[in-house]
Amino acid sequence: MPLYKTIKIDPDTKVLVWKITESLDELFRDKPLKDSSRVRVNGMKSEQHQRGFLSVRNLFAELGYTDLDLYYDAFGKPHLSDGKNISITHSYEFSAIIVGKNNVGIDMELRREKISKIADKFIDPEFAFLDKSEPDYIRKLTVIWGAKEAKYKMCNSRSLSFKDNMTVHPFVMDDKKGTATVTKDNFRKDFEFYFDEIEDFTLVYALEQNACR
Numbered sequence: 380m381p382l383y384k385t386i387k388i389d390p391d392t393k394v395l396v397w398k399i400t401e402s403l404d405e406l407f408r409d410k411p412l413k414d415s416s417r418v419r420v421n422g423m424k425s426e427q428h429q430r431g432f433l434s435v436r437n438l439f440a441e442l443g444y445t446d447l448d449l450y451y452d453a454f455g456k457p458h459l460s461d462g463k464n465i466s467i468t469h470s471y472e473f474s475a476i477i478v479g480k481n482n483v484g485i486d487m488e489l490r491r492e493k494i495s496k497i498a499d500k501f502i503d504p505e506f507a508f509l510d511k512s513e514p515d516y517i518r519k520l521t522v523i524w525g526a527k528e529a530k531y532k533m534c535n536s537r538s539l540s541f542k543d544n545m546t547v548h549p550f551v552m553d554d555k556k557g558t559a560t561v562t563k564d565n566f567r568k569d570f571e572f573y574f575d576e577i578e579d580f581t582l583v584y585a586l587e588q589n590a591c592r
């Protein structure tokens with residue numbers, strides 16, 4: 380399938396979603412790949428991971444980029460050579476990127492009941508506004524998880540705890556947006572996040588609050 384969805388946040392910031400229906404051969408075809416990317420994709424254990432990685436390159440092409448424009452830092456965070464910010468996610472048959480002038484983060488997750496079993500591993504203050512008996516409990520947990528993954532990708536530090544350093548403030552599902560804060564020692568950053576439920580998946584993307592856009 381071609382591009383599934385484009386969300387234009389402002390003139391400098393876009394979210395693009397791909398629904399992966401192509402075969403591995405189709406995804407490899409006519410695609411410039413750096414040697415390091417070719418080695419990486421050939422070393423991936425699952426075809427699903429390979430298709431996710433390659434489909435992200437189809438999203439790059441939509442914005443005029445190729446794999447040659449992307450590099451990864453020592454943490455695994457992707458960067459664009461023109462200085463714009465990028466964040467990447469892939470989950471089963473979907474992949475998505477967000478590209479912007481300022482710091483951005485994105486995550487896509489399949490909504491699953493089993494997220495409730497690990498809720499106490501990534502949630503603490505948020506339990507104050509969550510109600511396990513609510514019908515949208517799983518939907519909310521998935522949004523919170525996605526918002527924290529997106530923030531993690533923006534903060535580029537492996538030492539942040541989802542539970543202790545990240546807080547998602549109360550939000551309403553129908554608003555499709557919320558705010559969140561990351562704190563650690565003297566560091567504090569506020570974020571706004573937006574979410575969209577696409578088929579059985581929850582897409583969350585985050586921007587730094589008050590960033591000059």
Ligand SMILES: CC(C)(COP(=O)(O)OP(=O)(O)OC[C@H]1O[C@@H](n2cnc3c(N)ncnc32)[C@H](O)[C@@H]1OP(=O)(O)O)[C@@H](O)C(=O)NCCC(=O)NCCS
Nearest residue numbers: 432454455456457467468469486487500501531532535541
């Ligand atoms: C790295 C991590 C953020 C990736 O998230 P994920 O949900 O597994 O996978 P996604 O498909 O959403 O994202 C993968 C993309 O994240 C990007 N990424 C990897 N490391 C990154 C980092 N340190 N910073 C920013 N982005 C990163 C990459 O672009 C990667 O895709 P690519 O390698 O194909 O280009 C995740 O594995 C992780 O480490 N999370 C934090 C761990 C944690 O504290 N969990 C709490 C459990 S309670």
